[in-house]
Amino acid sequence: MSQLRLAHIATHSAVRALPGSVADAIAAGQQLTGRDRELIALLADHRALTAGQIARLFFAHDNTARKRLVRLTERGVLARFRTCVRPGSQSWRYTLGTLGAMIHAATHGDTLPTAAKTQEKVLKLAQNPRLNHLLGVNDFFVALTEHARNKEGCELVEWWNECAITEACARIVRPDGYGKWVDSGRSTGLFLEYDTGTEKLETVLNKLGGYRDLASADVSHPILFVLPGVTRHNNFHRMMSAQPAALGALTVATAAMDDLHADSPADAVWLLAGTRTRYRLIDLPQPAALRRAA
Structure with missing residues (x-):
């Protein structure tokens, strides 16, 4: 059967x-x-x-x-x-x-x-057919909520689904989710792109064009790409490093799914594009700061 x-x-x-x-x-x-x-x-x-x-x-x-x-x-x-x-x-x-x-x-x-x-x-x-993708996106935010339950001073204060954040961004981009994370008195917004490996990496990279357009309207937060395996993650990170123009003044960070299974998304699992440094979620540079430095 x-x-x-x-x-x-x-x-x-x-x-x-x-x-x-x-x-x-x-x-x-x-x-x-x-x-x-x-x-x-x-x-x-x-x-x-x-x-x-x-x-x-x-x-x-x-x-x-x-x-x-x-x-x-x-x-x-x-x-x-x-x-x-x-x-x-x-x-x-x-x-x-x-x-x-x-x-x-x-x-x-x-x-x-x-x-x-x-x-x-x-x-x-x-x-x-996208059910597993939906559950993966939801698991990212569940993991942040679980982290906040176990660590004082942390809270996921906003969690928006794909439809809600797409409408809020005037359909310029279609993130898989949006969140606002608070840690020890500091806060950061985040756009989530949850990749399951069904698209070419070039297609995934091209999504940054929409985020650059959104940033030009002064709407910008760190963009987090979760990729399904270490090899795909490393290839995507190298691709971004080789094309700095694609990044513009965006803050883009990546993690493999295995990283998130071992640690919380709040931990130092995020590899910042163009660097070899992993950051905690709350410590990722804010795009506005990058624009001032550019």
Whole structure:
């Protein structure tokens, strides 16, 4: 049986028909905790998170997270899916279920979605070929949030998804995400470019043209490129060093995914373009400072 068919079976079983009346949503809402509501809002903004990511964001113990997520799924607040693999299975991917989507819409004064519409969105998300890219982008910000939980004086105060930051940048650039990071009283914005290796490196490098245009409108933050392997990372870094005109006065830094698996994105994992120096996120030079020095 094909992987696609197996994925469909796993997804279909996870989004079977659930109650979807206003009365059901009211009853479910009465049983939500403040943490549950934070999770609903986060999934509304960022579409999908793995069970492990949710545990890292909101829970002290994985077992507590698992039990709560199962309960919320059974109530129709959340929906979940995963692809069957051999051997074993993926961890569950969670998104808003019928009642969660209704509760979120009511909270924000939006039109209530139907159960059929919500389940259609879940199925499309489960089959989306960019799902792993989305989860990778989200994991970057989950890791920063987790770091802040464990280190006093740190906080991820803003986390914008691709659509929100693209609109805010007037579609001049399409970052995979935007964040504002605070560390020991200092703060920095950041644009995230999360590369999965599907594009030529020349295409990835050409994205800097849009950021130069954006900087000319006085909108500029450090641009972080996460690349899938050490070889691709090193090749991209050499390419940037060989073409300083592509950088202009931008702050561009790179890290391989393995670097981020070993350390937090807040740590000294960022190799600044044109140098051999790795910086902590908060210590990356600000583009405005580079423009003054240029």
